[in-house]
Amino acid sequence: MDSLLDSIRVLDLTDEKGLLCGRILGDMGADVIVVESPSGNSARRRGPFYQDTPHPERSLFWFALNTNKRSITLNLETVDGRELFKKLVRTSDFVIESFSPHHMDDLGLGYEVLAKLNPALVMTSITPFGTQGPYASYKGADIVLMGLSGLSYISGEPTREPLRIPVPQSYFHAGSWAAASSMIAFYHREITGQGQKVDVSMQQAATWATYSTQEWWSYAKTNLTRQGTWRQIGTSRMQVLYPCQDGHVMLFILGGAAAAAGQDLFIEWMDKEGMCPDWLRGFDFSKLDVSTATQDFFNRLSEALVSFTATKTKAELFEWALENTLFLAPVSNARDLLENPQLRARNFWISLEHSELETSITHPGPFAVLSETPIQVAKRAPLLGEHNMEIYHGELGLSNQELALLKQGEVI
Structure with missing residues (x-):
């Protein structure tokens, strides 16, 4: 052709x-x-x-x-x-x-x-x-x-x-x-x-390439600055990069019924392995409004999630997320990209x-x-x-x- x-x-x-x-x-x-x-x-x-x-x-x-x-x-x-x-x-x-x-x-x-x-x-x-x-x-x-x-x-x-x-x-x-x-x-x-x-x-x-940051002033009257491994959500910041045994994963926690289903199952998985703090057990994510959640909430949530993801591999977490509709993806290194089945296909x-x-x-x-x-x-x-x-x-x-x-x- x-x-x-x-x-x-x-x-x-x-x-x-x-x-x-x-x-x-x-x-x-x-x-x-x-x-x-x-x-x-x-x-x-x-x-x-x-x-x-x-x-x-x-x-x-x-x-x-x-x-x-x-x-x-x-x-x-x-x-x-x-x-x-x-x-x-x-x-x-x-x-x-x-x-x-x-x-x-x-x-x-x-x-x-x-x-x-x-x-x-x-x-x-x-x-x-x-x-x-x-x-x-x-x-x-x-x-x-x-x-x-x-x-x-x-x-x-x-x-x-x-x-x-x-x-x-x-x-x-x-x-x-x-x-x-x-x-x-x-x-x-x-x-x-x-x-x-x-x-x-x-x-x-x-x-x-900075275009998305320019919208923050109109949206939240906030000048978006460096976020590191966290992201600005309303007036608070939420961790999105989590360590695991062989690298890192990106994980977004959201509110509403659509996101809650996978997040509820993730918390149950943590609980089955004895790694869920009492306050998080049975938490209703469908009623979570991330735009008004406090920084204390995100800090406690981050501490619990980091402890759990650090015990798993990227593949374990990703495969589980695909099966259970969790907003999670592995952070690829060069070898991961070379072996990625989607890119190869x-x-x-x-x-x-x-x-x-x-x-x-x-x-x-x-x-x-x-x-x-x-x-x-x-x-x-x-x-x-x-x-x-x-x-x-x-x-x-x-x-x-x-x-x-x-x-x-x-x-x-």
Whole structure:
């Protein structure tokens, strides 16, 4: 079956801040060409590395974000490099880049110039703060963007400092936003024939991830802050993360008849094993209003539940919860995800051959299942300049002598 973006070409000039955008477009079938400097994309030097051996061709970060792509080397700081890029633009549908604002303009490769070569071109820029506004010229790594987006403010324990999530969430939010925005512009192009410029701010993309917290003021006149392993419920806080023998589970206690059935049975299970305090035995959860429950109630409930869940495994608790309609789920680690039967049933995990490493590596697969235009992850991430000959010679028609001169001049 055809893919959604068959015969569509993308020139990917991003670094770690935007590589996910090209990965998504590539998974949808686009021919994504990652354009690297002769020394290689900076993301190649980002760990972790395969078998803990640092090398630009062993970066697991690079592997994860560059499947379904081809790689060419091209020095855009040279006149010849810019001319070659323009040739590629004429037959491309997207250009995505994550340079500093207006860097492409300074190179003579801004949208106004490229649109004259290809009026149908969609050009997407991914920058820390967008290309307009008082912060537009500021640099920003993930830790800066996590702070300025508000995400760090709501991450961590309430009595401790704000935290940054270990992986670069702002980059991934921006990459997914860029892919969605680019597709919207592409849809407009398919109707009108006219391309356009897409301006993605990483701060703005990450701020959207705080959207649910913004409702709290309207709902409870409360500014939601860091909750840690507890959650704000009305004017009190309820523990939702509980320890068990091999990790943790998430458990929500709710009021009303629907939730009470499973919770009543859970308390009975605790009682049968001699782990239910007297005050909790026979408690009527159907009459519980969590929005008005006191902090003392949640503290006593937490103490009782922690004592019990700590004696069970994640699997024991989860299987019981499924059978008895309790709002409980295990907290998955990496191995749990790899072995998860639901993800396996949907063919989420795929094995890609890395012949250069003489092995196959398991990768995350399709992010969605489309019946008519399937999303596919078919090719490992490219080696540096792996497709130079294929594209420069095979598609642009450059001779071996011309390629040798370009390489000698550090253009490719």
